Structures are given as structure tokens and as C-alpha cells.
Amino acid sequence: MLTLRQVEVVRAIMVSGSIAGAARHLNVSQPGISRLMKHLETSLGIRLFVRRGGRYVPAEEARAVFEQINDVHRKIDDLQLAIDRLARGKDVGLQFGSVPSIANVMVPRAVVAMQKRYPDLRLNIDIIKIEEAVDYLMLARGEVALMSYRLDHPSLVFEPLATGKLVFITAPDHEAARMPSISVAQIARYPLIGIDPNDPYGRIMVSLFERHGFEYNIPIRARFGTTVMSLVERNAGVAVIDTFSVADIGSGRLAVIPIEEETSFQTYFATRRDSSISSFAGSLIQELKKSMTSSPALDPQH
Structure with missing residues (x-):
């Protein structure tokens, strides 16, 4: 032979x-x-x-x-x-879902890197809510779900993606805009835009407010970070938001101020336990980890 x-x-x-x-x-x-x-x-x-x-x-x-x-x-x-x-990704596609806080800035960064690596790969990005993740994966609508919170489900596997923090944001001309950092006690002086107390990030702030004896007052609620930031930019109020959402925000648009108390949170990527992900999904995760761990917004004084 x-x-x-x-x-x-x-x-x-x-x-x-x-x-x-x-x-x-x-x-x-x-x-x-x-x-x-x-x-x-x-x-x-x-x-x-x-x-x-x-x-x-x-x-x-x-x-x-x-x-x-x-x-x-x-x-x-x-x-x-x-x-x-x-x-090159020719004649193949990658479909995945992401919660808005990761999808707004971090996913586009990863997609640009993916295009360079697989120029012919078709990408389909679905914006999903946390409560939609189980159906999204179990009904095979996508390979991976990028999450800001870990769910308990016997058929899903959650792996760490990156750690983020919450930051305080104001319009550039707000009285708090030049503060080098801010405490929960100082934040409590202002009515907040967002975050819903049932949201993973909202639960962090509710816990901090309760621990320090303050009422978590949010007269304006907006589910998506882009809406929250637009409202703050127009001086409709101030807000607490995740670092990933403000990663591309310049100082001319918003002041991003570190919160003195601990506000760290873990993000995840979720997959079905009974299936393995494609090499393209694996590359997406690698690019996301690089972008999310090297983002200047992880140092909120940026």
C-alpha cells in the first residue's frame, strides 16, 4: 500500500x-x-x-x-x-446570544477580531434576557449564551467569562462629575436611573444600600444600559452601571466614577451539557475574555 x-x-x-x-x-x-x-x-x-x-x-x-x-x-x-x-469560516455560521451589558461593547470588539481570523464566517447575534437563556440553549437557537449571572439548571454548564465592577455615571457637567470616587452614602443622595432591583447588578446595589441603611430609590427604570446612559447624558439623572457597558464611553459624554464599596460581579458563558461547542464558538469566547479582561473600563478612572 x-x-x-x-x-x-x-x-x-x-x-x-x-x-x-x-x-x-x-x-x-x-x-x-x-x-x-x-x-x-x-x-x-x-x-x-x-x-x-x-x-x-x-x-x-x-x-x-x-x-x-x-x-x-x-x-x-x-x-x-x-x-x-x-x-476561513466559509459556508458555516455561528449563532449565539448575549445579555445587553456584554453585547453592547464587548461582543462587537470580539466580532471584529473574529472577522480577521475567519473572514467568511457568518455571525448571528441574538440579544437575550437572562430569563430567556434556558429556552435559548435548550431549543438549540444558539450555541452559547453570554450571561451576567449564573443560573442553576441541570442541563446547562456555566463557565466563568470575566469579572467586572459597577461604576457611578453622571453627565460631564453634573456636580458629582469631578469626584475621584464615590461612596454608597454619597450615591444615595441622588435619585437613580435604573437598575431594576431584580437585575443581577441591581441586587448588588440593593444589598449595599440596605447594608448601609439607605433606601434604593430609582424613580426612572430602564432595562438596557444604552437607554440608561442616554438618559444620564441628557442630565435626566445619575446611574450605576457595569464597566463593560461604558468601556467605549469618552469623558466628553459621561463621567465614570469608581464606587468605593466592593461591587465586583462575575460574567459567564453558558452551553448545553449534552453538546460540545464549535471551534468558532471557542474562538469567540477567547476573544471575549481578552477584551473583557483588558478593557480600560475595568479601571473606572479611565
């Missing part, structure tokens, strides 16, 4: 018509090619080539062998083409 390497050498001699040409084509030494051919012809018990006019041409008795070798080589070329197409 011929090995793929032997097939490669035989075809190189066929194409080039010489041992020297085959050696150059394969970037190996001529003696190596000669030894392989002698060993191969001895093993097969037939001649594969004859010399004619100073060139190696296929022996008449080996014509059928060469036809098969050409077929094998064409299939190898087809295989390599398929691998190359897959490496």
Missing part, C-alpha cells in the same frame, strides 16, 4: 519529469527521492517510470496506477480546499 508521502513523490516526478525537479518541488534532497523510488518499485515489483529523452515518463504497465494516483491527488486537493474554506 502506498503512503500519502509516496503518492506525493510519484506525482512530483510525473509533473516535473525528473528526480531533480521533484526534489525542488518538494523541497527535499535528490538522493532521498531516488532512494524512495527504488524502495517503492522494489516493494511493488513493477517499474513506475522509464527514462526517455532524458526525462522520467510513466511506464506503460503502470498507467492504471498513475490514473489512481491522480485521482488520489485530486481528492487531497479537494480536502485541502475544504479545510482552507473551513479555516
Whole structure:
């Protein structure tokens, strides 16, 4: 039985018509090619080539062998083409879901990196609520769900993505805008926009307010960070929001102020326990981790 390497050498001699040409084509030494051919012809018990006019041409008795070798080589070329197409993401897609706080800034950063790595990959990004994650994954609407909170479900696996913090945001001309940091006691002086107390981030603030004996007063509630930031920018109030949502916010739009108390939280990516994720989903997770752990907004004084 011929090995793929032997097939490669035989075809190189066929194409080039010489041992020297085959050696150059394969970037190996001529003696190596000669030894392989002698060993191969001895093993097969037939001649594969004859010399004619100073060139190696296929022996008449080996014509059928060469036809098969050409077929094998064409299939190898087809295989390599398929691998190359897959490496570029050609004719394949990745569908995943994300909660808004991760989707607003971090997902676009990761997608740009994915486009460079897989320029032909089709991406379908679904914005989901936390309570929609179970159905989203169990009904196979997407491979991965990017979450700001870990749910308990026997059929889902949650893996850590990145750690974030909450920050206080105001309009640039607000009286608190130049504060180097702010405490819960100082935040409690202002009516807040968002965050719903039942939201994972809201629960952190409710706990802090209760621990310090303050009422968590949110006269304006807005579920999505983009809406919260737009309201704050227009001086409709102040807010507490996650660092990932404000990662691309310039100082001209909002003042981002560190909160003195501990507000760290963990984000996750969730998958079905009974399935493995594709290499494309794995690359997405890698890019997200890089972006989310290196984001300037993790230092809120940015």
C-alpha cells in the first residue's frame, strides 16, 4: 500500500519529469527521492517510470496506477480546499446570544477580531434576557449564551467569562462629575436611573444600600444600559452601571466614577451539557475574555 508521502513523490516526478525537479518541488534532497523510488518499485515489483529523452515518463504497465494516483491527488486537493474554506469560516455560521451589558461593547470588539481570523464566517447575534437563556440553549437557537449571572439548571454548564465592577455615571457637567470616587452614602443622595432591583447588578446595589441603611430609590427604570446612559447624558439623572457597558464611553459624554464599596460581579458563558461547542464558538469566547479582561473600563478612572 502506498503512503500519502509516496503518492506525493510519484506525482512530483510525473509533473516535473525528473528526480531533480521533484526534489525542488518538494523541497527535499535528490538522493532521498531516488532512494524512495527504488524502495517503492522494489516493494511493488513493477517499474513506475522509464527514462526517455532524458526525462522520467510513466511506464506503460503502470498507467492504471498513475490514473489512481491522480485521482488520489485530486481528492487531497479537494480536502485541502475544504479545510482552507473551513479555516476561513466559509459556508458555516455561528449563532449565539448575549445579555445587553456584554453585547453592547464587548461582543462587537470580539466580532471584529473574529472577522480577521475567519473572514467568511457568518455571525448571528441574538440579544437575550437572562430569563430567556434556558429556552435559548435548550431549543438549540444558539450555541452559547453570554450571561451576567449564573443560573442553576441541570442541563446547562456555566463557565466563568470575566469579572467586572459597577461604576457611578453622571453627565460631564453634573456636580458629582469631578469626584475621584464615590461612596454608597454619597450615591444615595441622588435619585437613580435604573437598575431594576431584580437585575443581577441591581441586587448588588440593593444589598449595599440596605447594608448601609439607605433606601434604593430609582424613580426612572430602564432595562438596557444604552437607554440608561442616554438618559444620564441628557442630565435626566445619575446611574450605576457595569464597566463593560461604558468601556467605549469618552469623558466628553459621561463621567465614570469608581464606587468605593466592593461591587465586583462575575460574567459567564453558558452551553448545553449534552453538546460540545464549535471551534468558532471557542474562538469567540477567547476573544471575549481578552477584551473583557483588558478593557480600560475595568479601571473606572479611565
